[in-house]
Amino acid sequence: MIAEFDTSLPSTRQLQNLIKQAAPTEIKLLTGDMLTGKVTWQDQYSVCLVDDNTQQVIIWKQAIAYLKPLSN
Numbered sequence: 001m002i003a004e005f006d007t008s009l010p011s012t013r014q015l016q017n018l019i020k021q022a023a024p025t026e027i028k029l030l031t032g033d034m035l036t037g038k039v040t041w042q043d044q045y046s047v048c049l050v051d052d053n054t055q056q057v058i059i060w061k062q063a064i065a066y067l068k069p070l071s072n
Helices: 010-021
Strands: 024-029 034-042 046-050 056-060 064-069
Touching (some): 010 034, 010 064, 034 056
Antiparallel strands (some): 034 046
8 A cells, every 4th residue: 555645744845845945955864964955856755855966865754853944
């Protein structure tokens, strides 16, 4: 059974706002690694972050400790 993508969740809506705004975002992983860039898409399992070098990184949501928008 495939999980549905629940767009009613506040976390999903917040990520969508970051995508729409193309806001620079900091993502800290459970491993302690810190990534920064712009979130370009999300699905029920992962998010895609594009860094300043246009390198795409696909991150499993389960690996994220936190994410936050960065101030301009």
